Amino acid sequence: MSDTGTPHDAPGGSETPPHGAPGRSEDETPAISLRGVNREFRRPRTSLTSAPAVVHAVRDVTLDIRPGERFGLVGESGSGKSTLLRMMSGLDRPTSGEIHIEGQPIQDSSARRLGWLRRRLQLVFQDPMSSLDPRMRIREIISEPLVAQGIPRGSKVDDLLERVGLSTDAALRFPHQFSGGQRQRISVARALAPDPHILIADEPVSALDVSVRAQVLNLIDEVVDGFELTLVFVSHDLSVVRHVCDRVAVMRAGEIVEIGPTEQLYQDPQHPYTQQLLASVPRLSEALAGRTAAELAERTRAALAGEGATDEAAALRLAEEGARADAGIDGGAGLRAEDVRHDRHEDEGGTIA
Amino acid sequence: MTTTPDRARGGARNNPTERAVTRESAPPDAPARETVLTVEGLDVHAGSTRLLHDVTFSIQRGERVGLIGESGSGKSLTALAVMGLLAEGVTATGQVRLAGHDTELLGASERRMSQLRGDRMAMIFQEPMTALNPTMKVGRQVAEVLTQHRTADRRAAARRAVELLGQVGLPDPRAVARSYPHQLSGGQRQRVVAAIALANDPLLLVCDEPTTALDVTVQALVLDLIVRGVEDRDAAMLFITHDLAVVATVCERVLVMYGGRIVEAGPVTEVLGDPQHRYTQGLVAASDLERARTGPGRQPLDTIAGNVPPAGRFPDGCVFRNRCAFATEVCEQVPPWTPRGRHEAGEHASGYACFHPVGSETGE
Ligand SMILES: Nc1ncnc2c1ncn2[C@@H]1O[C@H](COP(=O)(O)OP(=O)(O)OP(=O)(O)O)[C@@H](O)[C@H]1O
């Protein structure tokens, strides 16, 4: 069975790491290290007279993720989570700053020169359908990273399928023959194929039904333990991140505004934005105890007031701009007075013709 | 109630305190509230595939009823059948009735249905752009739904549109009225859709995942304004979501759907706090991320085995039996509806369809 041979099941299972395994001392090399990382995107020019808008999607992020850590990244839509993950994975390059994976710099290398990174770091995405090639059989999909690395595949595909809870006859089928949850198991199997040290998951359960979400979260938990992986887990769902991660960073408009051990951050959030997010999450236990929609919104408004929104209009504006890195650009964050001024003459006096 | 002139209802809306007092001072054994929506034995087919089976429920005036279930369980189809918006090739049988309208809605002409939609019954979808015209200013879209169904003159409709945009919490409603949908954020657009849906004080508001596409902060504010909107109008609401915490926050009563059937129904506190059907039990347990935190170390989450089958592939008898740990031979029959307690809205308002409910002998 695939279980044998994973470090987790090593005979003895002693406390001290086996010879050569990384220790957990202060000066160990971080699995992932970011120093002053920035990413700017230039939006297409929308007018001849004004300069094209620049979206500062990631702003000055400095961060170390220790080997074996389960690191969570939360934030609302557009806050820069995926952009940060793509840079950590060598899929995108920072505008400035340094990124080291297990001590090796990656920020200046093109994707072609990062073959070694694919062996150490693998990804799982939100939508397993679009990340699995529909024309390939499961066997080919899972062994693709092995073939690309020139690693012999042997019976590895069967082992991996069993490891993620699928029967081995799945190997000959195509992605569309599986449900969303099963496809996400296939993505996990593929990610595990080159025996990576680091698993990066971008909203891996956001598209799944609740009953299946629990299965996939348990699977991620098992493989992170069993293969002694470092996990970077991104979600906009604060409860899911709380369940999965040891340490959490909160992102807003490209910046990490708060970072800390999970329980500390959830129980005693320091940054007003973290407080606002936590105040706004509906919770089943509280709702069953009688918390109404009006009370939930009241809590949100109070948190927004703490961020300086002194009246309702400002609170709404602040909520709607949310965490977006592109707030204020392209009208993507909502209405501003200047957006409508130009057509004022058309319906003066409240008449709508 | 449906004969109440609009101005009278508008008056009450402008005086919410008075309204709240009247409602609270009603004696606890007051007669049942008026039934606004009745759905009986609703079946929906696409070709030979049966998508909804014998769906029966009703909603009373002022009642907020949730409809929950995983993807593909039939929530949207139920809403679309009620609104007369089923796609071509999808057929519905059974009965759908709206208070004050003698005709059965499933058999009603499209002309009749389009008179009711946007007037007596309205709907908010997940994606606001499906309900908005991208080339028309927002204020005019709100005004149009007023002039379409009422004889109000254009000027009055335009003024009322700005008022409605203000009521759904849009800052500077006059500026919003003059803008196009693309100039608004997702949360602002959903407020505009709410203003359109509530414009003619509908008897019934149907919401299909109205906040699923929004971030949590905006969701909290939009949920509040939808609830306030229906409360102020004493309207009935059918609220579709797959989020148990959202349904418990918004609704008093909930229907649980799986495989095109309603498998359990009742007050939110009973159904989600003390579920009887094995599917509801599994669903509540699998969503409970808090429990997993209470033990030592990291606890695995409770799961439901297997996957939700695609339409037409659910087992006969109990639709959940291929995933249920408590299934026995008897579950090959369709489980009868077992009423739970006595509910003013009738036996289908609270109960379950399971042969071995939580707490029964089998497997406990
Ligand atoms: N290739 C690109 N070109 C231009 N802008 C981009 C590009 N990729 C991302 N952005 C912008 O960068 C910001 C951050 O986007 P990102 O996808 O990282 O956010 P996110 O936190 O992952 O959001 P979500 O929760 O919606 O996935 C957004 O404003 C986005 O529009």
Ligand SMILES: Nc1ncnc2c1ncn2[C@@H]1O[C@H](COP(=O)(O)OP(=O)(O)OP(=O)(O)O)[C@@H](O)[C@H]1O
């Ligand atoms: N026009 C159609 N023809 C055939 N099958 C359909 C049609 N419309 C819906 N279905 C099927 O009916 C089932 C119920 O669909 P419905 O949209 O009601 O699900 P839902 O509960 O709203 O799910 P979700 O949470 O994903 O929105 C699904 O399996 C769907 O594929």
Ligand code: SF4
């Ligand atoms: S009727 Fe039988 S199969 Fe269905 S939920 Fe109840 S015990 Fe399970």
Ligand SMILES: [Mg+2]
């Ligand atoms: Mg993202």
Ligand SMILES: [Mg+2]
């Ligand atoms: Mg739906």
